[in-house]
Amino acid sequence: MASNLVVARGGVEFVPPISLAFWRWTLVFLILLPFTYLTLKKNFNIIKKEYKKLFFLGSMGCGVCGAFPFFSR
Numbered sequence: 001m002a003s004n005l006v007v008a009r010g011g012v013e014f015v016p017p018i019s020l021a022f023w024r025w026t027l028v029f030l031i032l033l034p035f036t037y038l039t040l041k042k043n044f045n046i047i048k049k050e051y052k053k054l055f056f057l058g059s060m061g062c063g064v065c066g067a068f069p070f071f072s073r
Contacts, residue, residue: 015023040047047054
């Protein structure tokens, strides 16, 4: 968590806070995708059925909780 705050304080002048949170989690998704692809493929029908809830929870976790450290000064 400490490294996240260091990046937040240093990078907020160059990149908007929401963009920084979005790109950080996009990078994490791409790094983890090779390890989780088979499980995602196996559970695709469940994911398709619950995509609205998953999108909401993901946006709250990444967008709201992940962006607040970038706003604090």
